[in-house]
Amino acid sequence: MAMPVDKGLDHSADLLTEGYHFMRNRFDEFGTDIFETRLMGKKMICMKGPEAVRLFYDDSRFKREGAVPKRIQKSLFGEGGVQTLDGTAHQVRKLIFLSLMTEAAVRRVHQLTLEQWRLEASRWKSGQEVILFDKAEEVLCRVACLWAGVPLKESEVSQRAYDLGALIDAFGGVGPRYREGRRARKRTEEWIRSLIEKYRSGAVADGDHPLETIAIHKDENGQLLDAQIAAVELINILRPIVAVARFIVFGALALHDFPQYRTKLKGADAEFMEAFAQEIRRYYPFAPFLGAMARHDFEWRGYQFKEGDSVLIDLYGTNHDPKSWNQPDQFNPHRFIEETVSPYNFVPQGGGDPARGHRCPGEAITVAIIKASLSFLVEELDYSVVKDQDLSINMSRMPTLPASRMIIQTK
Ligand code: HEM
Numbered sequence: 458m459a460m461p462v463d464k465g466l467d468h469s470a471d472l473l474t475e476g477y478h479f480m481r482n483r484f485d486e487f488g489t490d491i492f493e494t495r496l497m498g499k500k501m502i503c504m505k506g507p508e509a510v511r512l513f514y515d516d517s518r519f520k521r522e523g524a525v526p527k528r529i530q531k532s533l534f535g536e537g538g539v540q541t542l543d544g545t546a547h548q549v550r551k552l553i554f555l556s557l558m559t560e561a562a563v564r565r566v567h568q569l570t571l572e573q574w575r576l577e578a579s580r581w582k583s584g585q586e587v588i589l590f591d592k593a594e595e596v597l598c599r600v601a602c603l604w605a606g607v608p609l610k611e612s613e614v615s616q617r618a619y620d621l622g623a624l625i626d627a628f629g630g631v632g633p634r635y636r637e638g639r640r641a642r643k644r645t646e647e648w649i650r651s652l653i654e655k656y657r658s659g660a661v662a663d664g665d666h667p668l669e670t671i672a673i674h675k676d677e678n679g680q681l682l683d684a685q686i687a688a689v690e691l692i693n694i695l696r697p698i699v700a701v702a703r704f705i706v707f708g709a710l711a712l713h714d715f716p717q718y719r720t721k722l723k724g725a726d727a728e729f730m731e732a733f734a735q736e737i738r739r740y741y742p743f744a745p746f747l748g749a750m751a752r753h754d755f756e757w758r759g760y761q762f763k764e765g766d767s768v769l770i771d772l773y774g775t776n777h778d779p780k781s782w783n784q785p786d787q788f789n790p791h792r793f794i795e796e797t798v799s800p801y802n803f804v805p806q807g808g809g810d811p812a813r814g815h816r817c818p819g820e821a822i823t824v825a826i827i828k829a830s831l832s833f834l835v836e837e838l839d840y841s842v843v844k845d846q847d848l849s850i851n852m853s854r855m856p857t858l859p860a861s862r863m864i865i866q867t868k
Pocket of ligand 1: 744
């Protein structure tokens with residue numbers, strides 16, 4: 458079967474202007490869940506939906522090596538990290554993260570998040586305006602460092618939080634936004650690499666925390682990780698915890714836009730709180746898509762894939778796929794109680810099995826942080842949303858946020 462082809466020399470500029478809707482616009486135009494386009498001068502097969510997610514995570518057909526553009530490794534991910542590995546090397550490295558995500562760790566991060574919000578808010582004066590996103594990044598930077606065993610002076614918090622945030626913000630950026638991400642990576646890697654070296658030389662106290670787990674981790678050849686790679690992996694914990702600030706802001710926006718749920722969340726039962734947090738991860742745009750590369754020629758559903766073909770799986774599009782979700786463009790937490798959710802149709806942090814493939818190992822921690830922050834906003838903080846601000850979400854910017862980053866005023 459011929460795959461629909463997005464005509465034209467290159468569509469990179471369209472990706473930048475259409476953002477989260479780039480693939481959706483073409484799936485709709487072609488009436489398929491798959492099409493071929495050209496991005497950054499390369500043929501690219503774009504797919505969405507649960508069956509395509511299943512295919513994407515079949516590691517006998519796809520690999521990650523060579524699939525993550527250098528520009529992403531030099532900003533968002535770091536070079537030589539778990540995201541770029543395949544096979545045994547990936548499995549062994551992934552164990553670091555899987556071993557950290559215990560139930561006790563999830564509870565601890567939940568508790569730290571609540572405590573750090575309380576501490577942060579205790580410094581606010583009544584009537585003060587606060588940019589929620591900026592404060593959420595700082596709160597989560599403290600949470601991440603406390604959990605990970607990374608010493609952090611109060612005087613460092615705003616720069617470190619800013620840098621970890623800049624790594625994430627660089628994703629779809631060109632020009633200054635991207636260069637800022639590169640500078641932030643350099644500063645962050647220097648900081649964390651020197652901490653790994655200090656830990657290994659005995660200058661930092663031992664402890665049962667991610668810093669130790671990563672500093673003493675041995676690779677598939679029984680060797681300690683190079684300090685630089687160890688730093689990349691520790692940042693792979695710090696950065697995504699700070700990234701949850703985006704979901705917190707989207708959560709606060711949902712409370713504002715759909716106030717009927719605010720009362721329901723007050724003293725909510727655990728099931729509704731869970732459903733609300735999950736709907737935030739499904740409904741709002743964050744990770745747009747992921748890439749991989751075909752290992753060899755094969756046929757899938759009548760479509761031909763050639764060795765070396767690059768594919769993109771549309772995460773946002775799969776979370777909004779009308780074949781998987783009822784009225785996907787409506788915010789409805791109850792769907793997580795009523796509808797069928799699988800590791801292939803609900804993919805805000807990747808799909809499949811995190812223990813076998815590249816799916817995010819940090820989903821339980823992400824949900825815990827969202828829940829702790831929501832319960833703080835609903836139960837403990839007396840605030841209003843400042844009227845004169847732009848809360849629109851620009852869908853061509855990746856990653857995106859409400860334009861004004863959500864300004865609230867304390868009472
Ligand atoms: C805002 C919240 C988060 C989002 C949107 C997010 C999203 C993602 C996505 C899309 C992937 C790629 C999956 C793939 O390649 O198949 C990923 C991988 C990963 N995430 Fe997350 N994540 C978040 C939170 C976290 C947290 C809290 C942690 C750790 C504390 C974490 C650690 C990782 C790691 C280490 C990987 C690489 C896994 C691998 O390559 O095997 N993430 N995440």
